[in-house]
Amino acid sequence: MSVPSERRGEIGLAELVAALRRLRCDQFGEAERRGEIGLAELVAALRHLRCDQFGEAERRAIAEALGFGAADPRAAQTLTPTPTVYDHSQTQAQTRSTPIAPPPAPGWAVPRVAPTPEALPADMLACELVELVADPPDAGDDAQPPTWLSAGYRRIDPQTRAAPLRHALLPARTARGVLTAALATQRTGDEIDHEELVRCLVARRLPPRLPRVLAPTLTHGCQLLLDFSDSMLPWWEDLRQLARQAIAALGAAGVTSFHFSGAPAAARRWSAEREDFASWRPQAGQPVLVATDFGIWGEPLHDGAGADWQDFVRRCAAADSPLLILVPWPPRYWPADLGLFPQLVHWNPATTAAMLRRQRGLAHRVAR
């Protein structure tokens, strides 16, 4: 017995959807998304501009305008620190602010064991010293320099030696997003908060002022406090890079850099205009970004960060300056006595803007 064929009836919506799917309707009616500039675009531009009629210089200029063939930006990057950061590479000009402490032993922190003294033989052996006189070299007029001096020999020019690449704690690809998320404050935007307005009207209440949606802003800039203590020595280059990245994200006018070693509230900066050091003080509402390891030398903190840090946090809180502390060590090394006001962030390449926003949202909920 044959199975009767299913009656299809009139054309319905299901059939229309199926037809549209077969005809790949998602490719109609919507403007083409072009994405980033690719090699195909370079080829098309060269063809369109009739590149066969001009020389290599023009072709190179076209490629550079489209983002190809440009010099490596790292090559153009100057190694000098930003003007607002004290040049800590000039180590001979510095004086220590703390007494020299014995460096911690590498590896596991175990008590030092004094080596067992070597046992000396009881009897003394006789010896005779003979003066050695070297033969004069046979350097005649026809002496030739050894062949190895001119062959297989390459002089290393220290001027052209490239600096080894290093992994930054805040890579270029994430720096802008992380710093933007970290340093954004809220301000009243231009957009009307419709939800709040409707809520007021439904409650038959006239809002005292037109409610507006809060918008993130970087207009407050930030104060950047960099810990150039000996404990932070492995990250001094990252501190300098952080200053450059903050200026790139917020603009030179928005970033005021200070440096400290020990108490953060004693941070100061060199003022070129006044030709003197200026001390740090919190500016009302301006975020403070600190990069430090709390001077722990890689050892977990057991006694907390100390009175200096608590006083520093209190001053920032009193000025209503959001405080964000970048720490190159993971959370188990962080002090637990700073309260909820500062946002501590693990300063490492895996840190993202989303992590910061999530962490901040969690902190706000806990604070409430």
Added chain:
Amino acid sequence: MSRYSPRHFQLPDDDCFPGEEASAGNPSTVAPYIFSRTALIAVDVALATERPLLVAGPPGCGKSRLAETMAAVLKWSFVRQTITSRTRGEQLTVEVDHLRRLNDAHRAARADAHVLLKRDREYYNPGIFWWAFNPRSAELRGLPEFQPPRNKARFPGLARPAAAGEPPATVVLIDEIDKAEPDLPNDLLEPLDRRSFGLPDNTTLTADPLAKLLTIITTNGERELPQAFIRRCVTLRLEEPTRDVLIAIAAVRAREAEPALVAAVADKILALRDELKDSGRRPPGTSEFLDAVLTCHWLAIGVDSEVWQEVEQATLRKPMLREDERSERA
């Protein structure tokens, strides 16, 4: 190096746009502009690829004037939006005039019932991208021709109407994008990429497929822009002009000044550049050079006169310290 002949526009052999005088149909004057070879190629590439042109360079080097000049060279309409920290993406595409609507609603509630307009689109204010994508639709606030809005929108820039049968053509200048909040460049990706944007009623406005568009975006480089944004643009960096270029610029922008005076001020500019770069301060740009030349010309002074020191302070050095602070330091 041979001269580059752009494929999409024409210039005199000296690559100098001679300027455009104001006329009955065109109320604005466009000053002469000397194109560098790099600028010529970059603009030509932007027109060929239909990509936005991102122009970087120090202040006063002619970034914004490049857009204005290109509109005059191409004889296209010109719209601009100067970006501030409060600029939002909606201002460049479409905004709803809530206050006008609220006002109309209040008036309607009192007596004047016919004042309140029934259609939402009556309250749309088109931004520069809407005007560039479809000027007619922007004028009608997105409403159909047979039911136009009660108040048509007005073109916000310099209109150079296309000839009959020709598609609309516009140069869009987005000035100083580095002043924007960090999210704004990302908000521009859709209009720049797809040539479309969403309207508040959840429909999409798509550009007239025949519309010609040259988008020029300028930055002083005060802040870094997102890589995704930069990779969608043709890039051009305008460098500080050399001595010869400064003199050539003065020859077309300050014709009345003596060549000897122009050369002397150009030498001062070069010396100041070296001096100020060492101190980390911004060196004077082309516009400040022209200010100095014209000041010297109209005050009839030379660079060796006593008054020059004050002219240099006012037009070129622009010190940040107050006079009393300088005296105190001295």
